[in-house]
Amino acid sequence: xxxxxxxxxxxxxxxxxxxxxxxxxxxxxxxxxxxxxxxxxxxxxxxxxxxxxxxxxxxxxxxxxxxxxxxx
Numbered sequence: 001x002x003x004x005x006x007x008x009x010x011x012x013x014x015x016x017x018x019x020x021x022x023x024x025x026x027x028x029x030x031x032x033x034x035x036x037x038x039x040x041x042x043x044x045x046x047x048x049x050x051x052x053x054x055x056x057x058x059x060x061x062x063x064x065x066x067x068x069x070x071x072x
Contacts, residue, residue, distance in 0.1 A: 003022075006012035011025040023029065 002016040003013040014021050
């Protein structure tokens with residue numbers, strides 16, 4: 001696999017066969033992966049919070065129904 005340096009950007013190379021441009025800066029790749037992982041964790045926490053909030057609302061509704069049937 002032969003690569004050619006991209007002019008004006010030392011972190012990029014072009015594959016001679018496919019003409020694809022690749023970033024060779026592993027520090028930036030690792031930073032991107034960490035940020036992506038954090039976004040996924042935050043999304044999971046938000047989804048868990050929404051589910052918990054929905055469950056609490058359902059419990060409150062059931063308690064109101066139960067208390068309403070006792071009062072009658």
